[in-house]
Amino acid sequence: MKYRKKILVIDDEKDVLTYLSTFFADNDFAVVCAENGREGLKRAISDSPDVITLDISMPEESGVKLLRELQSGESTRKIPVIVITGVSSDLKRFLDNRNQIHSPEGYFEKPVDRDLLLTKVKEILKAAKK
Amino acid sequence: MSESSTNPEQWDDGYEILFNSVPCYVTVIDRDFRIVRANDAFHDSFGYAPNIHCYEVYKHRDTKCRGCPAEKTFGDSKIHRSNQVGVGKKGQKIYYTVRTSALKDVRRNLTHVIEISNDVTPLRKLEERVRQAERLGAVGQTVAGLAHSIKNILMGLEGGKYIVSLGLEKNNKEMINQGWEMLERNFDKTTSLVKDFLSFSKGRLPRLEIVDPGKLVMEIVDLYKEVASRSSIELAPEIDDGVRSAPLDPSGIHTCLTNLVSNALDACLASDKKGTKVTIRVKEKKGVLIFQVEDNGSGIDYEIKKKIFTTFFTTKGGGGTGLGLLTTRKIIEEHGGTISVVSQSGKGARFEMHFPRKRLLELYRQSTRNSKGQPANSK
Numbered sequence: 001m002k003y004r005k006k007i008l009v010i011d012d013e014k015d016v017l018t019y020l021s022t023f024f025a026d027n028d029f030a031v032v033c034a035e036n037g038r039e040g041l042k043r044a045i046s047d048s049p050d051v052i053t054l055d056i057s058m059p060e061e062s063g064v065k066l067l068r069e070l071q072s073g074e075s076t077r078k079i080p081v082i083v084i085t086g087v088s089s090d091l092k093r094f095l096d097n098r099n100q101i102h103s104p105e106g107y108f109e110k111p112v113d114r115d116l117l118l119t120k121v122k123e124i125l126k127a128a129k130k
Numbered sequence: 131m132s133e134s135s136t137n138p139e140q141w142d143d144g145y146e147i148l149f150n151s152v153p154c155y156v157t158v159i160d161r162d163f164r165i166v167r168a169n170d171a172f173h174d175s176f177g178y179a180p181n182i183h184c185y186e187v188y189k190h191r192d193t194k195c196r197g198c199p200a201e202k203t204f205g206d207s208k209i210h211r212s213n214q215v216g217v218g219k220k221g222q223k224i225y226y227t228v229r230t231s232a233l234k235d236v237r238r239n240l241t242h243v244i245e246i247s248n249d250v251t252p253l254r255k256l257e258e259r260v261r262q263a264e265r266l267g268a269v270g271q272t273v274a275g276l277a278h279s280i281k282n283i284l285m286g287l288e289g290g291k292y293i294v295s296l297g298l299e300k301n302n303k304e305m306i307n308q309g310w311e312m313l314e315r316n317f318d319k320t321t322s323l324v325k326d327f328l329s330f331s332k333g334r335l336p337r338l339e340i341v342d343p344g345k346l347v348m349e350i351v352d353l354y355k356e357v358a359s360r361s362s363i364e365l366a367p368e369i370d371d372g373v374r375s376a377p378l379d380p381s382g383i384h385t386c387l388t389n390l391v392s393n394a395l396d397a398c399l400a401s402d403k404k405g406t407k408v409t410i411r412v413k414e415k416k417g418v419l420i421f422q423v424e425d426n427g428s429g430i431d432y433e434i435k436k437k438i439f440t441t442f443f444t445t446k447g448g449g450g451t452g453l454g455l456l457t458t459r460k461i462i463e464e465h466g467g468t469i470s471v472v473s474q475s476g477k478g479a480r481f482e483m484h485f486p487r488k489r490l491l492e493l494y495r496q497s498t499r500n501s502k503g504q505p506a507n508s509k
């Protein structure tokens with residue numbers, strides 16, 4: 001049996017969570033969901049996913065903090081993160097200019113084009129395999 | 131002091147110069163409220179005034195002003211002050227603070243009152259500008275928040291569409307249902323977002339009609355009783371006997387009560403307590419009409435309470451718009467009323483709307499005056 005890649009989807013918007021998890025499951029991923037930052041961090045540690053999508057809705061602490069924690073955590077810092085946001089391009093500039101934070105591997109704005117997102121995820125996984 | 135110098139109608143030149151040079155409005159009135167003296171500053175702003183009733187000149191009205199400070203001074207010889215809005219000689223509004231003090235003759239009879247007023251119009255204009263700037267700021271914030279909500283809704287709709295078509299493809303009924311529910315939910319969200327946003331940005335004057343507050347409450351109960359009982363929440367109206375009809379904007383108050391009751395139901399659902407209850411009360415207290423919406427649901431944390439009236443603040447994630455309380459407050463303030471909340475985390479919350487009857491009546495008179503000759507509903 002073929003090894004399925006595992007993706008962790010973190011989003012506090014229930015419908016977005018359902019949407020993305022259904023989509024990734026249909027594309028042959030093993031999907032783990034988390035509805036908030038705290039749970040997201042727990043799952044990132046316990047389930048060791050191959051890739052994470054993280055919703056940062058507002059440029060406020062919670063989402064940004066989680067990104068920082070993921071990037072600095074012993075067991076999580078190698079996991080690539082794709083940020084999905086409901087706020088405008090300001091967030092990308094904000095993330096790129098924060099020195100405690102590395103720019104995320106991917107960056108998407110809602111509403112997300114799912115095919116582009118899938119392409120990005122595959123690209124990241126391919127790069128990680130090397 | 132000679133008698134002639136204390137009689138304001140016979141001041142000599144020295145007094146005259148002083149009188150005319152002070153940088154505020156000064157008028158002297160007799161017991162008949164007729165102006166016997168007015169200084170240059172007064173003439174410049176209000177026009178020529180000898181022997182005319184002060185209220186005619188200051189305000190272009192033909193009866194004494196209510197709460198007239200000069201009248202009080204004639205009564206008790208003390209100094210009184212009040213804030214007033216007058217009409218200048220070019221028809222412009224003049225905001226002024228007036229102080230009145232007694233002017234006695236040599237036999238210590240109180241024959242005249244002197245009115246000294248400071249023009250605070252520039253200050254008022256500045257205040258108005260600050261308020262306007264704040265409002266504009268709120269609009270900017272609103273648009274940003276709106277964009278955020280819309281993006282999430284779009285994604286919910288997109289997701290619903292995707293899951294429905296995937297379900298059709300796989301002939302999976304459960305999936306079709308799930309996707310359909312997502313579509314419905316996000317469609318409803320659009321409706322409520324647009325409705326909330328429109329009523330928030332309208333900024334219109336309330337359309338006051340004489341209505342029975344108890345009836346408004348019963349309408350809300352009818353609207354929500356089914357939803358409430360489905361979730362085993364008791365919904366109870368309490369209408370005090372003494373509550374009389376009042377000039378209110380029925381659709382505005384309907385919106386307020388809807389917002390408060392739906393929040394209360396949400397709070398009951400959020401708590402895992404048994405025997406949750408929402409009470410909608412209307413009562414009368416010292417000339418104030420009071421609506422209360424009380425629940426014994428989840429309550430509000432202190433930190434959260436500070437933010438509940440701000441734009442787009444919600445603890446309900448995608449389920450809320452964060453506009454309900456803001457809109458509610460706006461409608462209440464347009465009625466000259468206030469809203470307050472008492473709550474303890476875990477114990478429930480009580481929201482109160484207060485409408486002073488006096489203010490409602492004033493607004494009602496204004497609105498009927500403005501719409502004279504027009505049907506009440508035309509703009």
Ligand SMILES: Nc1ncnc2c1ncn2[C@@H]1O[C@H](COP(=O)(O)OP(=O)(O)O)[C@@H](O)[C@H]1O
Pocket residue numbers: 389393394397425427428429430434438443444445446449450451452453454455456478479
């Ligand atoms: N009765 C209540 N009990 C507990 N919390 C409440 C209550 N009413 C309002 N709130 C809090 O105030 C917030 C803002 O309310 P509102 O402006 O109506 O927006 P929304 O209902 O869309 O979240 C809610 O998200 C909730 O946290």
Ligand SMILES: [Mg+2]
Pocket residue numbers: 389392393450452454455
């Ligand atoms: Mg609400």
